[in-house]
Amino acid sequence: AQSVSQHNHHVILSEAASLELGCNYSYGGTVNLFWYVQYPGQHLQLLLKYFSGDPLVKGIKGFEAEFIKSKFSFNLRKPSVQWSDTAEYFCAVNARNTGKLIFGQGTTLQVKP
């Protein structure tokens, strides 16, 4: 069965620090990869996605992620976080033959001003 693992459950950073959130998935076939974000009191919204092509994808608000197929990983990065990045971040995967998203457990990011 597919599964997604996010290594960090709770991350606390100061403003301007660099961010990397780990995400690994288990699935033998071709997948689509996503990072979603949930700001306090708001609903889930897409940060970025990877379907094919350049494994380094750029999303909104300065976020990027790199797909490393050999490591089954899709880590999220941002060079310099802001207080407004405080949110919960979810990595998700779907196989090419199904639409259902399999989510990781989520990482709560707290950025201190």
Place this chain on the structure above:
Amino acid sequence: GAGVSQSPSNKVTEKGKDVELRCDPISGHTALYWYRQSLGQGLEFLIYFQGNSAPDKSGLPSDRFSAERTGGSVSTLTIQRTQQEDSAVYLCASSLGGQEYQETQYFGPGTRLLVL
């Protein structure tokens, strides 16, 4: 345009009662998904609709849960004889329904269900 809307936003019910949760997808989106977000289980898939049919119901936790979609638009998730473990936020998402599911799912604000 309008995003995915869900109603009610909050629902408190007594154990054993039935509840209906509604989802209005983005206009023109043929694919519709229900997920559940709870403290212990994270975000879990429940059911997927393509048009009015449900090719994947694999995430429904028991036969107390059912869903339908009419007119290729609005969907209703029904939970019969609610139990306390059904307490969660129920999320609906919609997408265009493209090839190989290479598309964004847009999420609604959710319905927060509390079973007393």
